[in-house]
Amino acid sequence: MVWREAPPLKLFVHAGAWLPLAWLLWAYTTDQLTANPIQTATQYAGRFAITLLVLSLACTPLHTLFRWRTVLSVRRALGLYAFMYAVGHLYLLVGLDYGFALDALWADFSNKLYIYAGMTVLLILLLLTTTSFQWWMRRLGKNWKRLHRLVYAANVLAVIHYAWAQKGDIFSLRGNILAPLLYGGLVALLLVLRLPRVRKVAGGAGDLLRRRMAARRGAEDRQS
Ligand code: HEM
Numbered sequence: 352m353v354w355r356e357a358p359p360l361k362l363f364v365h366a367g368a369w370l371p372l373a374w375l376l377w378a379y380t381t382d383q384l385t386a387n388p389i390q391t392a393t394q395y396a397g398r399f400a401i402t403l404l405v406l407s408l409a410c411t412p413l414h415t416l417f418r419w420r421t422v423l424s425v426r427r428a429l430g431l432y433a434f435m436y437a438v439g440h441l442y443l444l445v446g447l448d449y450g451f452a453l454d455a456l457w458a459d460f461s462n463k464l465y466i467y468a469g470m471t472v473l474l475i476l477l478l479l480t481t482t483s484f485q486w487w488m489r490r491l492g493k494n495w496k497r498l499h500r501l502v503y504a505a506n507v508l509a510v511i512h513y514a515w516a517q518k519g520d521i522f523s524l525r526g527n528i529l530a531p532l533l534y535g536g537l538v539a540l541l542l543v544l545r546l547p548r549v550r551k552v553a554g555g556a557g558d559l560l561r562r563r564m565a566a567r568r569g570a571e572d573r574q575s
Pocket residue numbers: 390393394395396397398400401404433437440441444466469470471472473509512513516517
């Protein structure tokens with residue numbers, strides 16, 4: 352498909368996914384970040400990654416509710432961009448912050464469980480990215496869909512990683528935990544919307560609403 356024929360949503364997604372990177376590079380190189388620019392950039396990259404991951408999870412429920420086919424065509428791109436920012440997040444931490452000093456990293460993080468959740472998410476995203484091509488789809492057949500259900504686990508673990516990485520306490524609702532809680536609620540809702548029964552009811556309700564609105568519009572057109 353040439354770019355002129357691409358649906359606006361596709362253009363919006365591609366532009367919207369590169370924009371944070373452009374902004375981050377600009378802010379970093381012009382000293383517009385905080386007194387600890389590498390840490391701030393690492394946090395931003397992590398937040399962009401989880402946001403794109405959750406958006407990729409939202410595509411199927413949006414299609415179920417609104418029969419919006421175009422949204423399915425951006426699902427893969429959103430997942431790939433999530434992986435790109437997750438790799439950037441890791442590079443900023445390991446490469447820029449620690450200068451690839453793996454022993455220092457191990458000393459600082461080996462006892463922090465949220466790191467293992469982040470590593471698992473990254474491994475899942477790597478697996479899903481490498482198998483996201485037509486060739487793998489054909490080769491794996493029905494198993495491709497099964498394998499790509501790992502994206503559900505990736506979303507849940509990414510929220511756990513996010514919540515745990517905060518300097519707050521999720522159990523006593525203190526500190527910077529509002530954003531991870533919002534992401535967690537959204538992921539829970541998007542997963543519930545995928546349960547076969549809920550999906551059927553939600554799809555049916557959406558169809559009914561659209562038929563009613565179309566009937567009302569038709570009646571208004573006839574009156575005018
Ligand atoms: C090997 C994999 C990973 C490692 C070692 C890692 C490490 C870290 C560390 C050390 C922090 C705390 C940063 C700080 O506050 O100074 C952090 C925060 C975070 N990470 Fe990761 N991470 C990994 C993978 C991921 C992935 C795959 C995602 C998303 C899909 C992600 C999303 C986040 C988010 C959203 C934060 C919180 C940022 C904030 O405080 O606003 N991370 N990660």
